[in-house]
Amino acid sequence: MLRLFGRITVVLLVLVAVQLAAAPVGLRGWRPYLQPPRLQVNLGLDLQGGSHIVLEARQTPEVPVTREAVDAALEVIRRRIDQLGVVEPTIQREGERRIIVELPGIEDPQRALRVIGQTALLEFVNTGARSLPEGATWNEAGTEVTLPGPEKRTIPLKKEVVVTGADLADARAAFEQGQVRTGAPIVTFQFKGPGAKKFEEFTGSHIGQYLTIVLDNRVISSPVIQSRITGGSGQISGRFTLEEARELAVLLRAGALPVPVEVVERRTIGPSLGRDSLDLSLRAGAIAVVLIIAFMIALYRLPGVLANAALVLYALFLFAALATLRATMTLPGIAAFIISVGMAIDANVLIFERIKEELRAGKTLRAGIQTGWERAWSAILDSNVTTLVGAAVLFVLGTGPIKGFATTLFIGVLISMFTAIVITRMLVDAAARPPLDRYLRFGL
Numbered sequence: 001m002l003r004l005f006g007r008i009t010v011v012l013l014v015l016v017a018v019q020l021a022a023a024p025v026g027l028r029g030w031r032p033y034l035q036p037p038r039l040q041v042n043l044g045l046d047l048q049g050g051s052h053i054v055l056e057a058r059q060t061p062e063v064p065v066t067r068e069a070v071d072a073a074l075e076v077i078r079r080r081i082d083q084l085g086v087v088e089p090t091i092q093r094e095g096e097r098r099i100i101v102e103l104p105g106i107e108d109p110q111r112a113l114r115v116i117g118q119t120a121l122l123e124f125v126n127t128g129a130r131s132l133p134e135g136a137t138w139n140e141a142g143t144e145v146t147l148p149g150p151e152k153r154t155i156p157l158k159k160e161v162v163v164t165g166a167d168l169a170d171a172r173a174a175f176e177q178g179q180v181r182t183g184a185p186i187v188t189f190q191f192k193g194p195g196a197k198k199f200e201e202f203t204g205s206h207i208g209q210y211l212t213i214v215l216d217n218r219v220i221s222s223p224v225i226q227s228r229i230t231g232g233s234g235q236i237s238g239r240f241t242l243e244e245a246r247e248l249a250v251l252l253r254a255g256a257l258p259v260p261v262e263v264v265e266r267r268t269i270g271p272s273l274g275r276d277s278l279d280l281s282l283r284a285g286a287i288a289v290v291l292i293i294a295f296m297i298a299l300y301r302l303p304g305v306l307a308n309a310a311l312v313l314y315a316l317f318l319f320a321a322l323a324t325l326r327a328t329m330t331l332p333g334i335a336a337f338i339i340s341v342g343m344a345i346d347a348n349v350l351i352f353e354r355i356k357e358e359l360r361a362g363k364t365l366r367a368g369i370q371t372g373w374e375r376a377w378s379a380i381l382d383s384n385v386t387t388l389v390g391a392a393v394l395f396v397l398g399t400g401p402i403k404g405f406a407t408t409l410f411i412g413v414l415i416s417m418f419t420a421i422v423i424t425r426m427l428v429d430a431a432a433r434p435p436l437d438r439y440l441r442f443g444l
Contacts (some may be wrong), residue, residue: 023035041322046330053116056262057261078091116261119256169196173242187235196232207226359444373425
């Protein structure tokens with residue numbers, strides 16, 4: 001009864017793993033349907049191409065670089081990238097002031113760079129009776145404005161900020177007067193809380209004056225206040241293209257960077273290079289698996305075939321686990337997979353050699369299998385635990401691809417122990433009965 005329960009459990013595990021790893025059954029609402037199976041594991045930057053960007057926080061007299069400021073900048077960058085629609089980006093801190101951003105599969109790295117690196121400090125500035133042209137820039141101290149043009153004329157003008165982008169509740173790209181075909185792209189915004197009230201009070205008391213909109217000290221537009229603006233909503237127009245309006249809306253929704261950042265390293269990996277890496281890695285993995293399968297069959301005959309069947313299930317369980325954890329497969333991850341395949345088969349070799357020793361000592365087949373498994377268990381446990389410790393240390397201290405390697409290795413070792421101890425044992429026990437038991441000699 002216990003064996004039957006175990007077999008049913010394994011069958012259910014296999015079915016669940018197939019669904020998680022390849023998703024052959026989809027759902028439309030609650031109605032299932034069959035679809036072509038497709039590996040559900042995300043590919044990393046080195047396998048599908050993309051951009052690797054290293055940003056460094058820059059200290060200014062007004063804004064010191066602290067751990068909290070860099071952490072806050074990381075979260076702002078994460079929100080911006082999420083709104084770009086990049087699938088499975090990697091965003092992590094490195095050292096005291098650096099942030100690493102990896103964007104697999106991104107088609108426009110320049111756009112991503114613009115969105116990531118811009119400070120995006122939006123300010124609504126009271127300029128009274130003075131209208132400023134688009135492109136005019138305030139100095140860092142906020143006391144002078146440099147006008148655009150070949151002369152770069154500078155005028156003294158103190159920046160009197162009314163409200164900032166920190167009070168925004170939402171921002172969207174739209175078209176003037178709602179005319180998609182003929183209207184110019186604009187950005188509509190909505191203030192929240194005290195910001196909305198302050199905006200309404202200011203516009204009500206300064207009708208006929210200019211409220212200049214400034215982004216990162218650069219004037220976007222300088223409209224005149226026509227009437228009190230209630231509800232905290234408004235719009236920014238500045239001869240945007242639609243893409244620029246969308247980018248500005250993304251920046252405003254995500255908030256301003258608490259510290260300026262600059263790009264200190266940027267690498268772009270083309271899709272063809274990633275495809276070449278993937279093809280070579282898969283070829284190497286296939287050759288390794290074929291050699292292992294041939295070695296096991298040549299050395300142990302039927303037990304070798306059973307071990308290979310367990311190895312196939314091992315690979316299935318591993319990909320199901322990676323898909324469930326939404327882990328990203330990288331080149332180091334493929335290396336870890338191949339290593340863990342070797343460890344999985346190594347456990348079977350240990351077990352089979354112990355069984356051979358018992359059979360040579362004159363024990364019956366069933367007694368030899370029982371004793372061999374028990375004697376091999378401690379050696380398997382020791383070797384796998386040390387590997388697990390090494391993988392855990394790599395995961396904690398490593399970054400990027402090292403973490404991917406450690407994750408795949410850690411999960412692979414755990415699953416290899418399960419398949420060697422449980423799955424292979426179940427298959428061998430099932431074969432240790434007539435008429436198959438006569439082929440179960442473990443190469444003797």
